Amino acid sequence: xxxxxxxxxxxxxPAVRVFEHHLLVYRRVWKSNVLGSVIxxxxxxxxxxxxxxxxxxxxxxxxxxxxxLTYFEFFAPAIMATTAMQILTNDALWPIRGGFVWFGTYHNxxxxxxxxxxxxxxxxxxxxxxGVLSAGGVAVVLLLFDGTRTAALLPxxxxxxxxxxxxxxxxxxxxxxxxxxxxxxxxxxxxIVPMFLFSGAFYPIDQLPGWMQTVTRLTPIWHGVELCRxxxxxxxxxxxxxGHLAYLLVWLVVGYVLSRRVFxxxxxx
Amino acid sequence: MDTDEPLIRARGxxxxxxxxxxxKGIDFDVHRxxxxxxxxxxxxxxxxxxRMVGAVSxxxxxxxRLFGLDPATDGKAIRAxxxxxxxxxxxxxMLNVEDNxxxxxxxxxISYAESRAQARKLLEFVQxxxxxxxxxxxxxxxxxxxxxxxxxxMNDPEILLLDEPTxxxxxxxxxxxxxxxxxLKQQGVTLVLTTHYMDExxxxxxxxxxxxxxxxxxxxxxxxxxxxxxxxEVLELRYPAGANAEQGPALEGIGAxxxxxxxxxxxxxxxxxxxxxxxxxxxxxxxxxLVRRSSLEDVFLRLTGRTLVE
Amino acid sequence: MTTAxxxxxxxxxxxxxxxxxxxxPPALRQAHRPFRILERHWFVGKTSFIWIILGxxxxxxxxxxxxxxGFGGLIDDIxxxxxxxxxxxxxxxxxxxxxxxxxxxxxxMNVFFRINFDKTYESxxxxxxxxxxxxxxDVLWATLRGAxxxxxxxxxxxxxxxxxxxxxxLMLPGxxxxxxxxxxxxxxxxxxxxxxxxxEYVPTASLPxxxxxxxxxxxxxxxxxxxIVNLSPxxxxxxxxxxxxxxxxxxxxxxxxxxxxAIAVVGVSVAARRIERTLLT
Numbered sequence: 001x002x003x004x005x006x007x008x009x010x011x012x013x014p015a016v017r018v019f020e021h022h023l024l025v026y027r028r029v030w031k032s033n034v035l036g037s038v039i040x041x042x043x044x045x046x047x048x049x050x051x052x053x054x055x056x057x058x059x060x061x062x063x064x065x066x067x068x069l070t071y072f073e074f075f076a077p078a079i080m081a082t083t084a085m086q087i088l089t090n091d092a093l094w095p096i097r098g099g100f101v102w103f104g105t106y107h108n109x110x111x112x113x114x115x116x117x118x119x120x121x122x123x124x125x126x127x128x129x130x131g132v133l134s135a136g137g138v139a140v141v142l143l144l145f146d147g148t149r150t151a152a153l154l155p156x157x158x159x160x161x162x163x164x165x166x167x168x169x170x171x172x173x174x175x176x177x178x179x180x181x182x183x184x185x186x187x188x189x190x191x192i193v194p195m196f197l198f199s200g201a202f203y204p205i206d207q208l209p210g211w212m213q214t215v216t217r218l219t220p221i222w223h224g225v226e227l228c229r230x231x232x233x234x235x236x237x238x239x240x241x242x243g244h245l246a247y248l249l250v251w252l253v254v255g256y257v258l259s260r261r262v263f264x265x266x267x268x269x
Numbered sequence: 270m271d272t273d274e275p276l277i278r279a280r281g282x283x284x285x286x287x288x289x290x291x292x293k294g295i296d297f298d299v300h301r302x303x304x305x306x307x308x309x310x311x312x313x314x315x316x317x318x319x320r321m322v323g324a325v326s327x328x329x330x331x332x333x334r335l336f337g338l339d340p341a342t343d344g345k346a347i348r349a350x351x352x353x354x355x356x357x358x359x360x361x362x363m364l365n366v367e368d369n370x371x372x373x374x375x376x377x378x379i380s381y382a383e384s385r386a387q388a389r390k391l392l393e394f395v396q397x398x399x400x401x402x403x404x405x406x407x408x409x410x411x412x413x414x415x416x417x418x419x420x421x422x423m424n425d426p427e428i429l430l431l432d433e434p435t436x437x438x439x440x441x442x443x444x445x446x447x448x449x450x451x452x453l454k455q456q457g458v459t460l461v462l463t464t465h466y467m468d469e470x471x472x473x474x475x476x477x478x479x480x481x482x483x484x485x486x487x488x489x490x491x492x493x494x495x496x497x498x499x500x501x502e503v504l505e506l507r508y509p510a511g512a513n514a515e516q517g518p519a520l521e522g523i524g525a526x527x528x529x530x531x532x533x534x535x536x537x538x539x540x541x542x543x544x545x546x547x548x549x550x551x552x553x554x555x556x557x558x559l560v561r562r563s564s565l566e567d568v569f570l571r572l573t574g575r576t577l578v579e
Numbered sequence: 580m581t582t583a584x585x586x587x588x589x590x591x592x593x594x595x596x597x598x599x600x601x602x603x604p605p606a607l608r609q610a611h612r613p614f615r616i617l618e619r620h621w622f623v624g625k626t627s628f629i630w631i632i633l634g635x636x637x638x639x640x641x642x643x644x645x646x647x648x649g650f651g652g653l654i655d656d657i658x659x660x661x662x663x664x665x666x667x668x669x670x671x672x673x674x675x676x677x678x679x680x681x682x683x684x685x686x687x688m689n690v691f692f693r694i695n696f697d698k699t700y701e702s703x704x705x706x707x708x709x710x711x712x713x714x715x716x717d718v719l720w721a722t723l724r725g726a727x728x729x730x731x732x733x734x735x736x737x738x739x740x741x742x743x744x745x746x747x748x749l750m751l752p753g754x755x756x757x758x759x760x761x762x763x764x765x766x767x768x769x770x771x772x773x774x775x776x777x778x779e780y781v782p783t784a785s786l787p788x789x790x791x792x793x794x795x796x797x798x799x800x801x802x803x804x805x806x807i808v809n810l811s812p813x814x815x816x817x818x819x820x821x822x823x824x825x826x827x828x829x830x831x832x833x834x835x836x837x838x839x840x841a842i843a844v845v846g847v848s849v850a851a852r853r854i855e856r857t858l859l860t
Contacts, residue, residue, distance in 0.1 A: 047790030
């Protein structure tokens with residue numbers, strides 16, 4: 001049979017193949033992954049939310065600092081955003097290098113009708129899916145507690161995953177552009193960990209000095225935290241929400257364009 | 270130690286992994302200055318034997334002595350006098366070429382200064398002095414092998430164990446390696462190697478044993494093994510695909526013995542040309558024919574009924 | 580070629596402590612040259628060491644600043660052995676203990692690659708180096724990394740005024756004992772990982788230790804379940820360092836030290852057994 005391949009280009013078709021590849025690989029590791037994305041937030045919710053919460057709720061400013069929320073209610077929804085961020089930033093470091101160097105996956109995909117841009121789109125689609133899975137794991141945990149049992153967890157999962165890829169997209173461009181993986185641990189130490197600590201997940205950022213508040217507001221993670229917390233407690237106003245989403249979209253688009261450029265430079269058009 | 274006593278002495282040596290018997294009671298001696306080989310296909314028990322000799326794999330049965338010492342109790346002292354070239358190079362990819370050797374020397378308690386000097390000398394010996402500061406990754410397979418050989422010589426070993434030293438190398442790299450090993454032998458180092466290449470065994474070994482399924486099936490110098498177990502020449506006949514087996518009746522009685530392989534028919538005879546004339550006379554002309562000297566492969570085929578390299 | 584000298588000799592440990600030597604598994608009694616392993620790791624790591632040290636400084640710095648600024652205004656002083664201390668001073672020694680733990684644990688995770696991919700151990704064991712040397716060397720290296728983190732951390736604590744007693748100097752040996760214990764635990768864990776994917780379990784397993792070792796809130800917050808923290812190896816480290824930082828010395832501290840040392844010995848012995856069974860078959 002000598003049928004010629006149709007000269008049809010769809011936007012997502014080839015990228016979906018890349019996505020499918022990730023899905024296949026994931027089937028081998030999903031157990032440990034799901035375990036991590038349910039158990040770890042549960043531990044955080046119990047340890048920080050309830051443990052440290054008992055100290056904050058007895059503390060000197062318990063009535064005013066958290067706008068009427070208990071510490072648990074304040075803290076728990078934020079973990080959806082931070083969990084998605086942590087998992088996706090990790091996926092945007094070593095696995096990207098693996099795709100280029102260790103396993104050569106991207107080169108193999110590039111040798112088929114899939115082009116470099118499709119690879120980036122496919123990887124990001126996969127990141128979106130993993131963001132939904134990991135934030136979803138947290139949502140399952142939050143359903144266990146009265147203070148956070150609400151249908152609004154559903155949009156919160158979407159927001160968390162969206163914030164996650166707004167984060168991983170530029171990071172993918174960065175890690176793909178590196179010749180070695182030596183910089184990766186430093187990215188974690190000097191960028192991701194501080195952002196996590198000062199994201200406003202653990203305490204309201206008005207506790208921080210003014211300039212640090214400004215820096216925090218510039219990081220995508222803070223916007224993710226605000227979105228999740230706001231929507232779960234029904235305090236998210238439309239204008240604010242749209243603003244947060246628009247800001248995250250800027251990160252995503254810039255990151256996506258940069259990633260396409262780096263991947264194309266490395267893999268050829 | 271008595272000078273007549275062999276450096277390595279094995280009696281009824283066995284290795285079992287659970288129910289699987291990798292080595293089923295073998296006897297051999299290796300003497301000082303000798304070059305001794307284990308020839309056999311994959312899974313014959315060569316590597317298991319080498320690991321026991323290297324004092325990194327406990328003996329499950331029988332007796333094994335190196336330098337008169339028992340590996341079970343004096344493993345450390347034995348390993349201090351051995352050089353080991355494992356099947357996979359196992360070079361430290363995190364270190365450059367020279368540091369690989371220097372650190373390895375330190376495992377033998379050689380001082381830094383000495384270890385560094387020894388490393389430089391050995392890199393010269395394996396003709397890699399200009400690669401001293403190179404990373405391991407970019408080296409070719411043959412170069413890595415030479416680094417591994419240099420590393421194994423850091424402690425001036427009395428016995429050098431080489432597990433398939435040239436498997437996977439291109440012909441030129443093999444010859445470079447053989448040349449270095451030959452020099453070592455001239456310097457008096459005892460070589461013990463495994464191989465499934467006949468040419469390698471014939472090139473390097475003074476004496477060898479042929480192993481099959483955990484047992485030794487023959488022992489002796491390569492030339493003698495060929496002389497005893499195989500006529501002088503081999504006639505190789507190739508017929509159209511699938512037709513080799515049909516030739517049996519037509520060829521009957523030609524030469525001393527015949528082997529029908531999937532891709533060719535071998536006729537063993539003292540005079541190969543005469544045998545070929547007889548084949549043509551009977552009208553069983555092949556697509557192509559070749560007369561060659563018989564080799565260790567033929568010995569192996571004769572003894573086990575199977576080819577060495579599948 | 581010359582003949583290398585061979586002098587089988589009893590280890591120092593066997594001569595000096597016959598009883599200890601009897602209690603140790605054979606693999607460890609054969610340990611002879613653990614420092615050679617440290618040399619190898621130093622050869623590999625010397626160029627990136629500066630990053631480890633910098634990381635050691637900045638991570639606690641970020642944690643302590645965040646805790647101080649963020650929670651300082653939200654949480655009252657906490658009572659420790661009769662003294663009220665600011666929340667960040669309560670948390671600081673606990674984070675120091677966690678940092679020693681993490682430093683040692685992360686380092687030992689490399690052992691997985693040395694066994695399964697790089698075959699570093701296999702080439703070492705072809706020489707007079709023994710399994711005992713390898714495991715002791717690796718634990719010492721991990722401990723060294725944990726100790727470096729601890730020194731950096733303590734420097735940050737001093738700079739931020741979070742120390743209140745000269746006894747606090749003892750937090751350094753305290754951290755070393757913690758790193759030793761978790762080096763042993765990490766080594767055993769590394770021998771149990773089957774594939775790279777299994778690494779996913781490591782943070783999941785160490786997170787409960789991090790959160791529930793009286794790190795961020797006092798044992799009193801657990802109510803009747805307070806005894807449970809004793810099951811966490813890290814708790815013994817946290818309690819030790821917290822008391823030392825405040826100069827609250829008591830004999831009970833030796834109990835914590837003993838628990839940590841026991842964990843170190845068990846961890847190293849089990850790891851040695853497992854490595855022996857994997858590599859020396």
